[in-house]
Amino acid sequence: MDKIFFNGIEIKYKIIKKPIKHIYLRIYDSHVEVSANRFVSNDYIKKFILKHIDHIIERQKSVNYYYLFGKKYIKNGIDEKDIYKNKLPEVILPILYKYSNKMNLHPSKISFRFNKTRWGSCSYKNSISFNYYLAKLPVELIEYVVVHELAHIKHKNHGKDFWALVEEYLPDVRERRKNLRKFEKVI
Numbered sequence: 001m002d003k004i005f006f007n008g009i010e011i012k013y014k015i016i017k018k019p020i021k022h023i024y025l026r027i028y029d030s031h032v033e034v035s036a037n038r039f040v041s042n043d044y045i046k047k048f049i050l051k052h053i054d055h056i057i058e059r060q061k062s063v064n065y066y067y068l069f070g071k072k073y074i075k076n077g078i079d080e081k082d083i084y085k086n087k088l089p090e091v092i093l094p095i096l097y098k099y100s101n102k103m104n105l106h107p108s109k110i111s112f113r114f115n116k117t118r119w120g121s122c123s124y125k126n127s128i129s130f131n132y133y134l135a136k137l138p139v140e141l142i143e144y145v146v147v148h149e150l151a152h153i154k155h156k157n158h159g160k161d162f163w164a165l166v167e168e169y170l171p172d173v174r175e176r177r178k179n180l181r182k183f184e185k186v187i
Contacts, residue, residue: 001013001014001031002014002015004046004049004050004053006050006053006057009057011031011032011049011053011056011057012030012031012032013031013032013033013034013049014031014032014033014034015033015034015036015042015045016033016034016035016036017035017036017037017038017040018035018036018037018038019037019038020035020036020037021037023035023036023037023040023045023048024036025048025049025052025056027055027056027059027060028060029060029064029075032049032056034048034049036048066078066080066083066136067136067137068080068083068084068087068135068136069087069091069135069136069137069138069139069142070136070137070138070139070141070183081114081132083135084114084132084133084135084136085112085132087135088112088130088132088134088135089112091135091139091142092130092134092142092146093110095139095142095143095146096110096128096146096150099143099146099147099150099169100150102169103147103150103151103165103169105150105151105153105154106126106153107122107126107127107128107149107150107153108125108126108127109125109126109127109128110127110128110129110130111127111128111129111130112129112130112131112132113129113131113132114131114132114133115129115131115133118131119131119133119134119137119145119180120134120145120146120148120149121149122149122150122152122153122156124156126153128149128150128152128153130145130146130149136183137180137183138179138183140176140179141176141179141180141183143170143176144170144173144176144177144180145180147166147169147170147173148166151165151166
């Protein structure tokens with residue numbers, strides 16, 4: 001791995017030569033990968049990295065943190081996905097059982113996975129899946145996602161009856177939805 005120094009900051013980078021037309025930059029917490037055509041010179045790639053140095057530095061600063069239940073922590077080389085896998089079930093399952101019993105709505109199956117677009121889902125067969133990334137959220141927002149998915153057991157859409165059911169168990173549902181949107185922008 002090569003290095004570039006910019007204002008005393010060390011940027012490690014790796015060059016990957018491929019039969020491609022454009023130059024691509026991938027930013028990780030410890031290094032940068034640049035994919036380019038084999039005919040692109042290493043000097044040009046260094047200039048490309050320097051051209052994007054402000055973005056790289058800013059992105060690497062944000063990559064060095066992770067959120068756990070709404071609080072920000074320094075990564076220190078740990079893989080936050082492992083933490084999410086271990087911690088989320090401990091927190092979400094008691095919430096799920098509590099509201100499942102209160103609402104008298106019981107999922108046929110509960111599963112977890114990493115998903116990029118959804119916090120949770122409820123299948124036609126009432127199987128509920130939760131996104132491990134929920135572990136980033138404050139507990140009150142996780143609680144909202146749980147109640148939301150449980151309500152889908154009874155109402156398979158986002159109609160008036162669905163929202164009335166959610167609001168019955170979470171009277172501040174509008175505030176929680178608003179906070180979820182705000183939090184999504186931060187993480």
